[in-house]
Each structure stands twice: as C-alpha cells, then as structure tokens.
Amino acid sequence: MRESVPIQFRRVSSLLLKLTILFALASPYAMARAGGGGGDDGGGLLWLILAPFVIAYAWYVNRRINKKKKATEQLLNTLSQDDPAWKEADLEAHARETFFQIEVAWCKQDFAQLESLLHPQLFSEWKAQIELMQSNGERNIMEGLRIDNVRLVEAQNYRDKEKDIFTACIDARATDYTVGRDGEIVSSNTGSRRKQANKEKSQKAFREFWTYERHGEKWLLLRVEQSGDWKKSVDAELVDENSSVDSSTSTPLTSNTR
Secondary structure: OOOOOOHHHHHHHHHHHHHHHHHHHOOOOOOOOOOOOOOOOOOHHHHHHHHHHHHHHHHHHHHHHHHHHHHHHHHHHHHHHHOHHHOHHHHHHHHHHHHHHHHHHHHHOOHHHHHHHEOHHHHHHHHHHHHHHHHOOOEEEEEEEEEEEEEEEEEEEOOOHHHOEEEEEEEEEEEEEEEOOOOOEEEEOOOOHHHHHOOOOOEEEEEEEEEEEEEOOEEEEEEEEEHHHHHHHHOOOEEEOOOOOOOOOOOOOEOOOO
C-alpha cells in the first residue's frame, strides 16, 4: 500500500529533484566512480530555492528504503532457514567487503581482481571503460572511502540458484577525482563550481544500489545503479519460488512495498 503522501507532493518533489540533477549535470566536470558513477551537485540561488523540496523528497525516499529493508529482512530470515547462503549478516558483510575491494580495483585498474568479483557482462563493460581511460592517460582516485550504511532492499530466490539476486543500498563517502598523465586533476566530485574551476577536490557522500547474482558458491556483482534509480530496487518484487505459499509458480511474495 502507498504511503500517506499526497500524490501532488510526490509529483512536484520528483520534478524538482530531477531539475536539481539536471542542473548538477550541466557542469562540464564529470566524475566516475567504479563503473562511471557520480556527478556534481549544483549550487547558488537555484539550490537555495530547491533545497527544502529536495530535503523533503530525500526524507520520503529514505522512508521507502527503510520499509523495503524490513520486508527484505523478513524474507531473508525465512530463506536462510533452508539455505545458509541467504543469511542477512553474511550478505551485508559480503556487500561491505566487496564494495571496498571493487572500488580499489577500479582505481588501480586491476582487471584480474575485477574479473574475480564482477559478473562477466559487467566486467566486460567496465573493462572497456577502464581501457578508454587508459588510452586518455586517466585514472580514477578515491581517497578516504568509507561506508556509512548498508541496507538490503531486494532478494529474489529461484529454483535455479544461478538466478538468485540480492541488492544492497550503500551509503558511502569519498574524495573522488580523476587525474591525467601528468598527475593533474582532470575532474572531481566537489559540489563547488569554484573548486571545479580550480580543479580542487573535496569529500562527498553518495548512494548506490549494488545488485549481486549467485554463481555457484559466490555472489558476483551484477550491476550498480545510482541514487536516482532508487525505485528500481525499492519497487522490485521480493521473490521466493520455493515458498509454500505458491510452490508451482514464480508468483512474487511482495510487490511494490510502499
């Protein structure tokens, strides 16, 4: 069932958030965390005008994420009774550990490490991105990387275990920038246009949704989605094909936890 949030408020808030994102992306300076994530925040008068609406919308999004987290926890508790691979604590620990391993490997442009942690299709995509950076003499750097919060917001359990997936909502922060052949900063994630113009850097918080797929005894990173795509994970169905509720079909246990 939907939250008791007026539909007009949701529509207006969503529009204003999109305008803010467009304003931020208008900057010529772009960032690229692992897989090309990132982007700059806008500033100035427009931000002051939109800030109250953006804050209200952020509160709404966070509330939706927390509700989905609770529903996911319930499913994981059930799944882990028959399959230890679904233990919530282990999945969260795996997301935390591989988050750092993958970000470090991305910055080091370590293909061997990335190939061992990524789904083959994602590895192919990221390898192409890194090779493009290498051809331009560029390298991404993330300093002071830390995780503030991890929430599991999606779990889909299939009879074919190779299709199993789970998604972690990861709130983190870092000083994220790219350097060229001479070691000079090419771009950074700072929200200040003055700092961008001066090619300075600063720490910034970010949110991403990391989805893992089961491959044998391992969980490999399948995709990374940015904060603007939060609905894909929050609205995704919780699935248990082995549920006694419906053992003959793949009918989801939950749809649209709102």
